[in-house]
Amino acid sequence: xxxxxxxxxxxxxxxxxxxxxxxxxxxxxxxxxxxxxxxxxxxxxxxxxxxxxxxxxxxxxxxxxxxxxxxxxxxxxxxxxxxxxxxxxxxxxxxxxxxxxxxxxxxxxxxxxxxxxxxxxxxxxxxxxxxxxxxxxxxxxxxxxxxxxxxxxxxxxxxxxxxxxxxxxxxxxxxxxxxxxxxxxxxxxxxxxxxxxxxxxxxxxxxxxxxxxxxxxxxxx
Numbered sequence: 001x002x003x004x005x006x007x008x009x010x011x012x013x014x015x016x017x018x019x020x021x022x023x024x025x026x027x028x029x030x031x032x033x034x035x036x037x038x039x040x041x042x043x044x045x046x047x048x049x050x051x052x053x054x055x056x057x058x059x060x061x062x063x064x065x066x067x068x069x070x071x072x073x074x075x076x077x078x079x080x081x082x083x084x085x086x087x088x089x090x091x092x093x094x095x096x097x098x099x100x101x102x103x104x105x106x107x108x109x110x111x112x113x114x115x116x117x118x119x120x121x122x123x124x125x126x127x128x129x130x131x132x133x134x135x136x137x138x139x140x141x142x143x144x145x146x147x148x149x150x151x152x153x154x155x156x157x158x159x160x161x162x163x164x165x166x167x168x169x170x171x172x173x174x175x176x177x178x179x180x181x182x183x184x185x186x187x188x189x190x191x192x193x194x195x196x197x198x199x200x201x202x203x204x205x206x207x208x209x210x211x212x213x214x215x216x217x218x219x220x221x
Contacts, residue, residue, distance in 0.1 A: 003088050007043045014198065019045040021197045024110030026098050026126060027051055028074040030177060031142055032116035033064035034186035035193075040082045040089050042194050047082070049075050050094035050106050062179040100125060104133060112193045115141040116186075118172075127162060135161060138196050144168040145185035146175035154184060156192055163196075165189050 007015040023044050025032045028051035036047055055069040055077055069077040075093035082091055094106050098117075103126070107113055113130060117123050123141060130139045144154075144166035153167040165188040 015043040018043040021111050022046040024048045024107035024113045027116035030062040030182040031186045033078050035190045037064050038190035040085050046090040048092045050098050051075050052097040062182045113139045140189045140192050142166050142185050144170045145182050146170035146172045148178045163192050
C-alpha cells in the first residue's frame with residue numbers, strides 16, 4: 001500500500017511540507033481531539049499531544065471518542081484513531097498534566113503550538129509563558145466556542161504571534177457545549193496551523209516543483 005495516496009487530493013505541495021512538520025496540542029478534549037484528527041488527515045507528520053484526563057461518557061457529545069474509550073486515557077485513545085488514519089504518522093502521547101514547570105519539556109520542538117485547554121486560567125498562563133519562552137513559534141488559541149449556531153460570530157484574531165479562534169464571548173458555564181460549534185472552532189485552529197506551516201516555507205517551493213506535482217497527479221508518473 002502506498003500511504004501517500006491518502007493525500008492525493010490535497011492541494012499541490014501541502015503534503016510535502018506538512019509531513020516534515022511538528023504540531024503541539026495542549027489538551028485532548030473537544031478541541032484537541034478534533035484538531036488532532038484534522039491535522040493528521042491534512043498530512044501533518046508529527047503531533048505532540050498532552051493530557052492527563054481519561055474519557056468520560058459526558059465527553060462523547062463533542063470529543064472524538066467512542067463508548068469503548070470510556071475510562072481510557074484520552075491521549076492513548078486518540079493515538080489509536082490517528083494511526084488508523086495513517087500508520088506512518090508520529091505521535092508523542094503524553095499522559096501528564098501540563099503545568100508551568102513541565103510544558104517546555106513536551107512542546108519545545110513544535111513548529112506550531114495549539115492551546116486546547118478547557119479552563120480560562122490555564123489558557124492565560126499558557127499564552128503568557130509561551131510568548132515569553134517561544135516568541136518565534138506561533139501559538140493558536142481558542143476563546144468562545146459554546147452554544148450553537150451563530151457561525152458568523154466566529155473569527156480569528158491575531159495579537160503578535162498569537163492567534164485566537166472563536167467568538168471570544170460565550171462561556172461553557174452558561175451556554176453549554178455542542179459538537180457542531182466546538183468542531184467549527186477546532187477546525188479553525190487546525191486550518192490556521194496548516195496555513196502558518198505553509199506560509200513559512202511555501203514561498204520557497206518553486207513553481208516548477210508545483211508543476212511536477214500536478215503532472216504526477218494527472219499522469220501517475
